[in-house]
Amino acid sequence: MRDYADVDFYTDTSLVEDPHSYFDFLRAQNPVTKLPHRNVVAVTGYEETIQVMLDAEHFSSVNAVNGPIPDLPFEPKGDDITEEVRNARSKIAYSDQVVTEDGKRHADLRSILAMLFTPSRLKALEPNLRLTADTMIAEFANDGRVDLVAQYGGPYATLVIADLLGVPEKDRPLFRKYLENAIPAEVGGEVDMANSGFAKVGKHIFGYMTKRRLLNKPGIKQLRGLFGSDDSGEILTEVALAKFPDGSQPSLVDVTSLGAFLFGAGQDTTNRLLSNGFRIIAERPDVQEELRADPKRIGAFLEELLRFEGSVKSGGRLCVKTTTVGGVEIKAGTTLLLSHMAANRDPKRFDNPHEFDMNRPKAKEHLAFGRGAHTCIGAPLARKEVTVSIERLLARMGNIRLDEEFHGPEGNRRFDYEPTYILRALKSLHLKFDPI
Numbered sequence: 027m028r029d030y031a032d033v034d035f036y037t038d039t040s041l042v043e044d045p046h047s048y049f050d051f052l053r054a055q056n057p058v059t060k061l062p063h064r065n066v067v068a069v070t071g072y073e074e075t076i077q078v079m080l081d082a083e084h085f086s087s088v089n090a091v092n093g094p095i096p097d098l099p100f101e102p103k104g105d106d107i108t109e110e111v112r113n114a115r116s117k118i119a120y121s122d123q124v125v126t127e128d129g130k131r132h133a134d135l136r137s138i139l140a141m142l143f144t145p146s147r148l149k150a151l152e153p154n155l156r157l158t159a160d161t162m163i164a165e166f167a168n169d170g171r172v173d174l175v176a177q178y179g180g181p182y183a184t185l186v187i188a189d190l191l192g193v194p195e196k197d198r199p200l201f202r203k204y205l206e207n208a209i210p211a212e213v214g215g216e217v218d219m220a221n222s223g224f225a226k227v228g229k230h231i232f233g234y235m236t237k238r239r240l241l242n243k244p245g246i247k248q249l250r251g252l253f254g255s256d257d258s259g260e261i262l263t264e265v266a267l268a269k270f271p272d273g274s275q276p277s278l279v280d281v282t283s284l285g286a287f288l289f290g291a292g293q294d295t296t297n298r299l300l301s302n303g304f305r306i307i308a309e310r311p312d313v314q315e316e317l318r319a320d321p322k323r324i325g326a327f328l329e330e331l332l333r334f335e336g337s338v339k340s341g342g343r344l345c346v347k348t349t350t351v352g353g354v355e356i357k358a359g360t361t362l363l364l365s366h367m368a369a370n371r372d373p374k375r376f377d378n379p380h381e382f383d384m385n386r387p388k389a390k391e392h393l394a395f396g397r398g399a400h401t402c403i404g405a406p407l408a409r410k411e412v413t414v415s416i417e418r419l420l421a422r423m424g425n426i427r428l429d430e431e432f433h434g435p436e437g438n439r440r441f442d443y444e445p446t447y448i449l450r451a452l453k454s455l456h457l458k459f460d461p462i
Protein backbone atom coordinates (compact mmCIF):
# COMPACT_ATOMS: atom_id res chain seq x y z
CA MET A 27 0.00 0.00 0.00
CA ARG A 28 1.30 3.47 -0.88
CA ASP A 29 2.30 5.62 2.09
CA TYR A 30 -0.04 8.58 2.04
CA ALA A 31 1.14 9.98 5.37
CA ASP A 32 1.98 13.47 4.11
CA VAL A 33 -0.42 14.04 1.20
CA ASP A 34 -2.90 16.90 1.16
CA PHE A 35 -6.27 15.56 0.05
CA TYR A 36 -7.38 18.99 -1.14
CA THR A 37 -4.46 19.66 -3.49
CA ASP A 38 -2.80 16.37 -4.39
CA THR A 39 -3.92 15.41 -7.88
CA SER A 40 -2.36 11.96 -7.53
CA LEU A 41 -5.38 10.99 -5.40
CA VAL A 42 -7.84 11.78 -8.17
CA GLU A 43 -7.44 8.57 -10.11
CA ASP A 44 -7.81 6.27 -7.11
CA PRO A 45 -9.28 7.88 -3.99
CA HIS A 46 -10.29 4.49 -2.57
CA SER A 47 -6.74 3.38 -1.67
CA TYR A 48 -6.17 6.68 0.10
CA PHE A 49 -9.36 6.31 2.14
CA ASP A 50 -8.43 2.69 2.96
CA PHE A 51 -5.06 3.92 4.19
CA LEU A 52 -6.71 6.48 6.47
CA ARG A 53 -9.32 4.04 7.77
CA ALA A 54 -6.60 1.46 8.53
CA GLN A 55 -5.03 4.00 10.92
CA ASN A 56 -8.33 4.98 12.45
CA PRO A 57 -11.82 5.68 11.01
CA VAL A 58 -11.37 9.15 12.56
CA THR A 59 -7.88 10.41 11.68
CA LYS A 60 -6.17 13.78 11.97
CA LEU A 61 -4.70 14.85 8.62
CA PRO A 62 -1.30 16.54 8.44
CA HIS A 63 -2.62 19.72 6.79
CA ARG A 64 -5.27 22.41 7.30
CA ASN A 65 -6.62 21.38 10.71
CA VAL A 66 -8.76 18.61 9.21
CA VAL A 67 -9.91 15.31 10.68
CA ALA A 68 -10.95 12.67 8.13
CA VAL A 69 -13.91 10.41 8.92
CA THR A 70 -13.81 7.25 6.83
CA GLY A 71 -15.89 4.82 8.92
CA TYR A 72 -19.57 4.16 8.21
CA GLU A 73 -20.88 4.48 11.78
CA GLU A 74 -18.72 7.51 12.53
CA THR A 75 -19.89 9.27 9.35
CA ILE A 76 -23.53 8.76 10.34
CA GLN A 77 -22.80 10.05 13.84
CA VAL A 78 -21.43 13.29 12.43
CA MET A 79 -24.18 13.74 9.86
CA LEU A 80 -26.86 13.38 12.53
CA ASP A 81 -25.20 15.70 15.04
CA ALA A 82 -26.15 19.26 14.13
CA GLU A 83 -25.35 20.53 17.62
CA HIS A 84 -21.61 19.92 17.40
CA PHE A 85 -21.18 20.10 13.63
CA SER A 86 -22.17 22.94 11.34
CA SER A 87 -22.73 22.50 7.60
CA VAL A 88 -21.24 25.93 6.89
CA ASN A 89 -18.36 24.33 4.96
CA ALA A 90 -20.34 21.34 3.62
CA VAL A 91 -19.27 21.99 0.03
CA ASN A 92 -15.76 23.42 0.11
CA GLY A 93 -14.41 21.91 3.33
CA PRO A 94 -11.38 23.80 4.67
CA ILE A 95 -10.83 25.99 1.59
CA PRO A 96 -10.54 28.88 2.10
CA ASP A 97 -9.54 29.20 5.78
CA LEU A 98 -12.05 30.45 8.35
CA PRO A 99 -12.06 34.26 8.52
CA PHE A 100 -11.29 34.15 12.27
CA GLU A 101 -8.96 32.25 14.61
CA PRO A 102 -11.07 29.66 16.47
CA LYS A 103 -10.57 29.78 20.24
CA GLY A 104 -12.18 27.77 23.04
CA ASP A 105 -14.59 24.85 22.96
CA ASP A 106 -17.65 26.55 21.50
CA ILE A 107 -17.45 28.73 18.38
CA THR A 108 -21.15 28.53 17.43
CA GLU A 109 -21.59 32.28 17.91
CA GLU A 110 -18.39 33.21 16.04
CA VAL A 111 -19.48 31.12 13.04
CA ARG A 112 -22.90 32.76 13.08
CA ASN A 113 -21.32 36.21 13.11
CA ALA A 114 -18.73 35.43 10.44
CA ARG A 115 -21.07 33.60 8.06
CA SER A 116 -21.24 36.40 5.52
CA LYS A 117 -17.43 36.22 5.17
CA ILE A 118 -17.36 32.47 4.58
CA ALA A 119 -17.53 31.61 0.88
CA TYR A 120 -20.61 29.77 -0.32
CA SER A 121 -22.09 29.53 3.18
CA ASP A 122 -25.52 30.91 2.27
CA GLN A 123 -26.84 27.94 0.29
CA VAL A 124 -29.45 25.47 1.49
CA VAL A 125 -26.76 22.81 1.88
CA THR A 126 -24.50 25.05 3.98
CA GLU A 127 -27.08 26.71 6.23
CA ASP A 128 -27.89 25.37 9.70
CA GLY A 129 -30.91 25.18 12.01
CA LYS A 130 -34.06 27.18 11.30
CA ARG A 131 -32.62 29.01 8.31
CA HIS A 132 -31.81 25.67 6.69
CA ALA A 133 -35.26 24.24 7.51
CA ASP A 134 -36.92 27.35 6.03
CA LEU A 135 -35.01 27.11 2.76
CA ARG A 136 -35.51 23.37 2.52
CA SER A 137 -39.28 23.81 2.98
CA ILE A 138 -39.42 25.83 -0.26
CA LEU A 139 -37.59 23.10 -2.18
CA ALA A 140 -39.79 20.40 -0.66
CA MET A 141 -42.72 21.60 -2.76
CA LEU A 142 -40.82 20.59 -5.91
CA PHE A 143 -40.16 17.07 -4.71
CA THR A 144 -43.58 15.80 -3.64
CA PRO A 145 -44.38 12.25 -4.85
CA SER A 146 -47.17 13.58 -7.11
CA ARG A 147 -44.87 16.12 -8.71
CA LEU A 148 -42.22 13.49 -9.34
CA LYS A 149 -44.83 11.18 -10.83
CA ALA A 150 -45.98 13.96 -13.16
CA LEU A 151 -42.38 14.41 -14.35
CA GLU A 152 -41.94 10.76 -15.29
CA PRO A 153 -43.24 10.81 -18.88
CA ASN A 154 -40.94 13.75 -19.60
CA LEU A 155 -37.94 11.93 -18.13
CA ARG A 156 -38.49 9.22 -20.70
CA LEU A 157 -39.15 11.68 -23.53
CA THR A 158 -36.05 13.70 -22.71
CA ALA A 159 -33.97 10.51 -22.61
CA ASP A 160 -35.25 9.38 -26.01
CA THR A 161 -34.68 12.81 -27.53
CA MET A 162 -31.10 12.92 -26.28
CA ILE A 163 -30.37 9.36 -27.40
CA ALA A 164 -31.71 10.11 -30.88
CA GLU A 165 -28.86 12.63 -31.27
CA PHE A 166 -26.23 9.84 -31.34
CA ALA A 167 -28.12 6.53 -31.62
CA ASN A 168 -27.08 5.84 -35.21
CA ASP A 169 -23.40 6.69 -34.69
CA GLY A 170 -22.49 3.50 -32.84
CA ARG A 171 -20.32 5.54 -30.46
CA VAL A 172 -20.87 8.19 -27.80
CA ASP A 173 -19.16 10.11 -25.03
CA LEU A 174 -21.83 9.46 -22.43
CA VAL A 175 -20.71 12.31 -20.14
CA ALA A 176 -20.82 15.12 -22.69
CA GLN A 177 -23.43 13.87 -25.12
CA TYR A 178 -25.98 12.35 -22.77
CA GLY A 179 -25.61 12.62 -18.98
CA GLY A 180 -24.77 16.33 -18.77
CA PRO A 181 -27.47 17.71 -21.05
CA TYR A 182 -29.99 15.16 -19.80
CA ALA A 183 -29.56 16.21 -16.16
CA THR A 184 -29.75 19.90 -17.11
CA LEU A 185 -32.96 19.46 -19.06
CA VAL A 186 -34.60 17.41 -16.31
CA ILE A 187 -33.88 20.07 -13.67
CA ALA A 188 -35.10 22.76 -16.06
CA ASP A 189 -38.32 20.78 -16.37
CA LEU A 190 -38.59 20.28 -12.61
CA LEU A 191 -38.33 24.03 -12.12
CA GLY A 192 -40.54 24.98 -15.07
CA VAL A 193 -37.83 26.91 -16.95
CA PRO A 194 -39.35 28.32 -20.18
CA GLU A 195 -38.76 26.04 -23.18
CA LYS A 196 -37.04 28.79 -25.16
CA ASP A 197 -34.31 29.16 -22.52
CA ARG A 198 -33.53 25.46 -22.05
CA PRO A 199 -30.93 25.26 -24.87
CA LEU A 200 -29.13 28.19 -23.24
CA PHE A 201 -29.05 26.42 -19.88
CA ARG A 202 -27.68 23.36 -21.63
CA LYS A 203 -24.89 25.46 -23.13
CA TYR A 204 -24.00 27.26 -19.87
CA LEU A 205 -23.63 24.04 -17.94
CA GLU A 206 -21.78 22.03 -20.57
CA ASN A 207 -18.44 22.17 -18.79
CA ALA A 208 -19.38 23.26 -15.29
CA ILE A 209 -17.60 21.36 -12.53
CA PRO A 210 -17.26 22.33 -8.86
CA ALA A 211 -14.12 22.98 -6.75
CA GLU A 212 -10.96 21.74 -8.38
CA VAL A 213 -8.17 20.12 -6.43
CA GLY A 214 -5.67 22.87 -5.72
CA GLY A 215 -7.79 25.41 -7.58
CA GLU A 216 -9.71 28.46 -6.45
CA VAL A 217 -13.49 28.30 -6.31
CA ASP A 218 -14.78 30.80 -8.85
CA MET A 219 -18.52 30.49 -8.59
CA ALA A 220 -19.11 34.06 -9.81
CA ASN A 221 -17.95 33.36 -13.36
CA SER A 222 -19.26 29.86 -13.67
CA GLY A 223 -22.10 28.57 -15.82
CA PHE A 224 -24.08 28.31 -12.58
CA ALA A 225 -23.89 32.09 -12.16
CA LYS A 226 -25.28 32.57 -15.68
CA VAL A 227 -28.12 30.21 -14.89
CA GLY A 228 -28.66 32.17 -11.66
CA LYS A 229 -29.09 35.41 -13.61
CA HIS A 230 -31.90 33.90 -15.65
CA ILE A 231 -33.59 32.51 -12.58
CA PHE A 232 -33.36 35.88 -10.88
CA GLY A 233 -35.14 37.34 -13.91
CA TYR A 234 -37.94 34.77 -13.74
CA MET A 235 -38.45 35.26 -10.02
CA THR A 236 -38.46 39.04 -10.25
CA LYS A 237 -40.98 39.00 -13.06
CA ARG A 238 -43.26 36.50 -11.34
CA ARG A 239 -43.30 38.55 -8.16
CA LEU A 240 -43.98 41.75 -10.03
CA LEU A 241 -46.77 40.25 -12.10
CA ASN A 242 -48.46 38.92 -9.01
CA LYS A 243 -48.53 42.20 -7.12
CA PRO A 244 -52.15 43.22 -6.45
CA GLY A 245 -52.54 46.31 -8.70
CA ILE A 246 -50.48 44.83 -11.51
CA LYS A 247 -52.44 41.61 -12.00
CA GLN A 248 -54.94 43.36 -14.28
CA LEU A 249 -52.14 44.77 -16.43
CA ARG A 250 -50.50 41.42 -17.13
CA GLY A 251 -51.24 41.58 -20.86
CA LEU A 252 -48.95 44.58 -21.15
CA PHE A 253 -45.96 42.48 -20.11
CA GLY A 254 -46.27 40.13 -23.06
CA SER A 255 -46.74 36.39 -23.04
CA ASP A 256 -45.02 34.32 -20.39
CA ASP A 257 -44.40 30.62 -20.73
CA SER A 258 -42.48 30.23 -17.50
CA GLY A 259 -45.28 28.12 -16.05
CA GLU A 260 -46.92 27.58 -12.71
CA ILE A 261 -43.99 25.99 -10.94
CA LEU A 262 -41.79 29.05 -11.17
CA THR A 263 -44.69 31.16 -9.96
CA GLU A 264 -45.21 28.85 -6.99
CA VAL A 265 -41.55 29.04 -6.03
CA ALA A 266 -41.39 32.80 -6.56
CA LEU A 267 -44.40 33.37 -4.31
CA ALA A 268 -43.73 30.64 -1.73
CA LYS A 269 -43.67 31.51 1.96
CA PHE A 270 -41.56 30.11 4.78
CA PRO A 271 -43.43 27.97 7.36
CA ASP A 272 -43.81 31.01 9.66
CA GLY A 273 -45.61 32.94 6.88
CA SER A 274 -42.73 35.30 6.04
CA GLN A 275 -41.59 35.75 2.47
CA PRO A 276 -38.13 34.63 1.31
CA SER A 277 -36.05 37.32 -0.38
CA LEU A 278 -35.61 37.30 -4.15
CA VAL A 279 -32.03 36.22 -3.57
CA ASP A 280 -33.25 33.27 -1.49
CA VAL A 281 -35.56 31.90 -4.17
CA THR A 282 -33.03 32.56 -6.91
CA SER A 283 -30.26 30.76 -5.04
CA LEU A 284 -32.52 27.81 -4.36
CA GLY A 285 -33.38 27.48 -8.05
CA ALA A 286 -29.77 27.86 -9.18
CA PHE A 287 -28.52 25.49 -6.49
CA LEU A 288 -30.60 22.66 -7.93
CA PHE A 289 -28.41 22.74 -11.03
CA GLY A 290 -25.23 22.74 -8.93
CA ALA A 291 -26.44 19.86 -6.77
CA GLY A 292 -28.30 17.75 -9.28
CA GLN A 293 -26.49 18.09 -12.57
CA ASP A 294 -23.01 16.68 -12.25
CA THR A 295 -23.88 14.29 -9.45
CA THR A 296 -26.42 12.54 -11.66
CA ASN A 297 -24.37 12.75 -14.85
CA ARG A 298 -21.27 11.27 -13.21
CA LEU A 299 -23.20 8.57 -11.39
CA LEU A 300 -24.59 7.45 -14.72
CA SER A 301 -21.14 7.33 -16.30
CA ASN A 302 -19.71 5.44 -13.31
CA GLY A 303 -22.54 2.97 -13.89
CA PHE A 304 -21.95 2.62 -17.61
CA ARG A 305 -18.26 2.07 -17.04
CA ILE A 306 -19.32 -1.02 -15.07
CA ILE A 307 -21.89 -2.03 -17.69
CA ALA A 308 -19.23 -1.78 -20.41
CA GLU A 309 -16.59 -3.65 -18.40
CA ARG A 310 -18.87 -6.39 -17.10
CA PRO A 311 -20.74 -8.22 -19.92
CA ASP A 312 -22.37 -10.44 -17.27
CA VAL A 313 -23.93 -7.39 -15.58
CA GLN A 314 -24.97 -5.94 -18.94
CA GLU A 315 -26.60 -9.22 -19.89
CA GLU A 316 -28.44 -9.48 -16.59
CA LEU A 317 -29.86 -5.94 -16.90
CA ARG A 318 -30.98 -6.55 -20.47
CA ALA A 319 -32.60 -9.86 -19.58
CA ASP A 320 -34.43 -8.45 -16.58
CA PRO A 321 -34.75 -4.65 -16.43
CA LYS A 322 -36.28 -5.01 -12.95
CA ARG A 323 -32.69 -5.66 -11.77
CA ILE A 324 -31.83 -2.03 -12.56
CA GLY A 325 -33.00 -1.12 -9.03
CA ALA A 326 -30.47 -3.47 -7.41
CA PHE A 327 -27.79 -2.32 -9.85
CA LEU A 328 -28.44 1.31 -8.99
CA GLU A 329 -28.24 0.89 -5.21
CA GLU A 330 -25.02 -1.10 -5.47
CA LEU A 331 -23.67 1.52 -7.87
CA LEU A 332 -24.45 4.28 -5.37
CA ARG A 333 -22.60 2.32 -2.70
CA PHE A 334 -19.70 1.24 -4.88
CA GLU A 335 -19.05 4.39 -6.88
CA GLY A 336 -21.56 7.07 -5.90
CA SER A 337 -20.62 10.39 -7.45
CA VAL A 338 -19.99 12.36 -4.23
CA LYS A 339 -16.45 11.81 -2.99
CA SER A 340 -16.38 14.13 -0.01
CA GLY A 341 -18.09 16.93 1.84
CA GLY A 342 -17.30 18.93 4.93
CA ARG A 343 -18.54 19.83 8.38
CA LEU A 344 -17.13 22.33 10.85
CA CYS A 345 -16.91 21.28 14.48
CA VAL A 346 -18.44 24.17 16.44
CA LYS A 347 -18.42 22.55 19.91
CA THR A 348 -15.60 20.31 21.08
CA THR A 349 -16.76 16.68 21.19
CA THR A 350 -15.60 13.13 20.46
CA VAL A 351 -16.25 10.89 17.47
CA GLY A 352 -15.15 7.26 17.50
CA GLY A 353 -13.23 7.96 20.71
CA VAL A 354 -11.20 10.78 19.11
CA GLU A 355 -11.51 14.29 20.49
CA ILE A 356 -12.49 16.88 17.88
CA LYS A 357 -11.79 20.47 18.91
CA ALA A 358 -14.11 23.31 17.97
CA GLY A 359 -12.74 24.91 14.76
CA THR A 360 -11.69 21.59 13.18
CA THR A 361 -12.95 20.79 9.70
CA LEU A 362 -14.22 17.27 9.20
CA LEU A 363 -13.60 15.63 5.86
CA LEU A 364 -16.70 13.46 5.50
CA SER A 365 -16.43 10.93 2.74
CA HIS A 366 -19.64 9.28 1.63
CA MET A 367 -17.47 7.20 -0.65
CA ALA A 368 -15.15 5.98 2.12
CA ALA A 369 -18.07 5.17 4.45
CA ASN A 370 -19.63 3.10 1.68
CA ARG A 371 -16.51 0.97 1.48
CA ASP A 372 -16.04 0.46 5.19
CA PRO A 373 -15.40 -3.30 5.55
CA LYS A 374 -16.98 -3.21 9.01
CA ARG A 375 -20.30 -2.38 7.36
CA PHE A 376 -20.05 -3.96 3.88
CA ASP A 377 -18.33 -7.32 3.26
CA ASN A 378 -15.78 -7.27 0.42
CA PRO A 379 -16.48 -3.58 -0.08
CA HIS A 380 -14.34 -3.22 -3.21
CA GLU A 381 -16.40 -5.80 -5.04
CA PHE A 382 -19.39 -4.76 -7.16
CA ASP A 383 -22.13 -7.19 -6.15
CA MET A 384 -25.70 -6.68 -7.30
CA ASN A 385 -26.90 -9.28 -4.80
CA ARG A 386 -25.42 -7.49 -1.81
CA PRO A 387 -27.88 -7.47 1.09
CA LYS A 388 -28.89 -4.01 2.33
CA ALA A 389 -26.82 -2.15 -0.27
CA LYS A 390 -29.51 0.53 -0.02
CA GLU A 391 -28.15 1.53 3.39
CA HIS A 392 -25.27 3.29 1.63
CA LEU A 393 -24.60 6.94 2.43
CA ALA A 394 -24.35 8.21 -1.15
CA PHE A 395 -27.20 10.67 -0.51
CA GLY A 396 -26.08 11.59 3.01
CA ARG A 397 -28.15 11.34 6.21
CA GLY A 398 -29.86 13.65 8.64
CA ALA A 399 -31.25 17.14 8.07
CA HIS A 400 -29.31 17.66 4.83
CA THR A 401 -30.10 14.30 3.21
CA CYS A 402 -30.29 14.79 -0.54
CA ILE A 403 -33.74 16.12 -1.30
CA GLY A 404 -33.27 15.21 -4.97
CA ALA A 405 -32.54 11.53 -4.28
CA PRO A 406 -35.93 10.22 -5.51
CA LEU A 407 -35.55 12.24 -8.71
CA ALA A 408 -31.94 11.14 -9.21
CA ARG A 409 -32.96 7.51 -8.79
CA LYS A 410 -35.69 7.90 -11.39
CA GLU A 411 -33.41 9.76 -13.82
CA VAL A 412 -30.76 7.08 -13.68
CA THR A 413 -33.23 4.20 -13.87
CA VAL A 414 -35.00 5.65 -16.91
CA SER A 415 -31.66 6.44 -18.55
CA ILE A 416 -30.31 2.93 -18.10
CA GLU A 417 -33.54 1.45 -19.46
CA ARG A 418 -33.62 3.69 -22.52
CA LEU A 419 -29.88 3.51 -23.27
CA LEU A 420 -29.88 -0.29 -23.08
CA ALA A 421 -32.92 -0.37 -25.35
CA ARG A 422 -31.11 1.56 -28.10
CA MET A 423 -27.51 0.43 -27.61
CA GLY A 424 -26.64 -3.22 -28.14
CA ASN A 425 -23.35 -4.81 -27.11
CA ILE A 426 -22.03 -1.80 -25.20
CA ARG A 427 -18.24 -1.76 -24.86
CA LEU A 428 -15.47 0.70 -24.07
CA ASP A 429 -14.04 2.61 -27.02
CA GLU A 430 -10.39 1.49 -27.06
CA GLU A 431 -9.29 4.55 -29.01
CA PHE A 432 -9.92 6.56 -25.82
CA HIS A 433 -9.70 4.04 -22.99
CA GLY A 434 -6.99 1.68 -24.28
CA PRO A 435 -7.12 -2.09 -24.80
CA GLU A 436 -8.27 -4.63 -22.23
CA GLY A 437 -5.60 -5.07 -19.57
CA ASN A 438 -4.34 -1.52 -20.10
CA ARG A 439 -7.36 0.72 -19.71
CA ARG A 440 -7.16 4.48 -19.10
CA PHE A 441 -9.78 6.64 -17.42
CA ASP A 442 -9.46 10.34 -16.66
CA TYR A 443 -11.27 11.81 -13.67
CA GLU A 444 -12.03 15.50 -13.07
CA PRO A 445 -9.55 16.96 -10.57
CA THR A 446 -12.18 17.81 -7.98
CA TYR A 447 -12.18 16.73 -4.35
CA ILE A 448 -15.97 16.84 -4.22
CA LEU A 449 -17.02 14.47 -6.97
CA ARG A 450 -15.96 11.13 -8.39
CA ALA A 451 -16.32 12.37 -11.92
CA LEU A 452 -15.15 10.70 -15.12
CA LYS A 453 -14.10 13.39 -17.60
CA SER A 454 -15.53 11.32 -20.41
CA LEU A 455 -16.82 7.83 -21.03
CA HIS A 456 -16.42 6.79 -24.64
CA LEU A 457 -18.58 3.84 -25.56
CA LYS A 458 -19.09 1.84 -28.73
CA PHE A 459 -22.32 -0.04 -29.36
CA ASP A 460 -24.46 -1.71 -32.00
CA PRO A 461 -27.40 0.58 -32.80
CA ILE A 462 -30.77 -1.05 -32.08
Ligand code: HEM
Nearest residue numbers: 090124125291292295296299394395396400402403404408
Ligand atom coordinates in the same frame (compact mmCIF):
# COMPACT_ATOMS: atom_id res chain seq x y z
C1 HEM B 1 -26.73 10.79 -8.02
C2 HEM B 1 -27.13 11.98 -7.80
C3 HEM B 1 -26.97 12.70 -6.49
C4 HEM B 1 -26.13 12.48 -5.43
C5 HEM B 1 -25.09 11.37 -5.28
C6 HEM B 1 -26.41 13.49 -4.45
C7 HEM B 1 -25.80 13.58 -3.21
C8 HEM B 1 -26.12 14.49 -2.23
C9 HEM B 1 -25.57 14.50 -0.90
C10 HEM B 1 -24.53 13.53 -0.37
C11 HEM B 1 -26.15 15.53 -0.23
C12 HEM B 1 -25.92 15.90 1.24
C13 HEM B 1 -24.85 16.94 1.44
C14 HEM B 1 -24.55 17.17 2.90
O1 HEM B 1 -25.03 16.47 3.79
O2 HEM B 1 -23.74 18.07 3.18
C15 HEM B 1 -27.05 16.19 -1.14
C16 HEM B 1 -27.79 17.30 -0.83
C17 HEM B 1 -28.62 17.91 -1.74
N1 HEM B 1 -28.96 17.49 -3.01
FE1 HEM B 1 -28.26 15.83 -3.92
N2 HEM B 1 -27.38 14.32 -4.93
C18 HEM B 1 -27.76 13.87 -6.17
C19 HEM B 1 -28.74 14.39 -6.99
C20 HEM B 1 -29.49 15.49 -6.70
C21 HEM B 1 -30.52 16.03 -7.56
C22 HEM B 1 -30.98 15.44 -8.89
C23 HEM B 1 -30.98 17.17 -6.94
C24 HEM B 1 -32.04 18.13 -7.39
C25 HEM B 1 -32.42 18.36 -8.61
C26 HEM B 1 -30.25 17.32 -5.70
C27 HEM B 1 -30.43 18.33 -4.79
C28 HEM B 1 -29.84 18.38 -3.55
C29 HEM B 1 -30.09 19.44 -2.60
C30 HEM B 1 -31.02 20.65 -2.80
C31 HEM B 1 -29.32 19.16 -1.47
C32 HEM B 1 -29.24 19.98 -0.18
C33 HEM B 1 -30.23 19.46 0.81
C34 HEM B 1 -30.14 20.16 2.15
O3 HEM B 1 -29.10 20.72 2.46
O4 HEM B 1 -31.14 20.15 2.88
N3 HEM B 1 -29.36 16.28 -5.59
N4 HEM B 1 -27.03 15.52 -2.36
